Amino acid sequence: xxxxxxxxxxxxxxxxxxxxxxxxxxxxxxxxxxxxxxxxxxxxxxxxxxxxxxxxxxxxxxxxxxxxxxxxxxxxxxxxxxxxxxxxxxxxxxxxxxxxxxxxxxxxxxxxxxxxxxxxxxxxxxxxxxxxxxxxxx
Numbered sequence: 613x614x615x616x617x618x619x620x621x622x623x624x625x626x627x628x629x630x631x632x633x634x635x636x637x638x639x640x641x642x643x644x645x646x647x648x649x650x651x652x653x654x655x656x657x658x659x660x661x662x663x664x665x666x667x668x669x670x671x672x673x674x675x676x677x678x679x680x681x682x683x684x685x686x687x688x689x690x691x692x693x694x695x696x697x698x699x700x701x702x703x704x705x706x707x708x709x710x711x712x713x714x715x716x717x718x719x720x721x722x723x724x725x726x727x728x729x730x731x732x733x734x735x736x737x738x739x740x741x742x743x744x745x746x747x748x749x750x
Contacts, residue, residue: 634681634683635658636705640710640711643710643711656718658677658681661719674750675690678700685700690722697718698720731748
């Protein structure tokens with residue numbers, strides 16, 4: 613589907629297999645086997661991103677996953693904003709795979725590893741036995 617796309621260079625210069633645990637295979641599986649869930653999903657992200665959301669009530673993508681498992685330009689994803697969304701997205705690869713709608717389902721913001729994803733909400737702090745507003749980092 614995406615043969616020759618520069619976004620695949622993250623994995624063995626585009627020659628290695630793409631792991632089934634990476635974003636595109638998971639999204640393709642969901643779209644094919646659970647199309648109603650795929651269509652209804654407002655956010656499709658990694659487990660770490662969901663955990664950060666549960667702790668901070670903020671959706672952010674993690675730069676490490678975005679740079680490898682999502683085939684994005686990691687530097688651009690963490691440093692640039694394009695049309696209100698993190699930059700460096702593999703738009704052409706997504707289009708070629710029939711996943712152009714996936715871009716709208718990703719978190720709008722991407723943070724580099726070690727950077728703040730947000731602050732612990734009162735509810736999360738009470739559940740975890742921590743102080744509210746404790747920084748949560750990616």
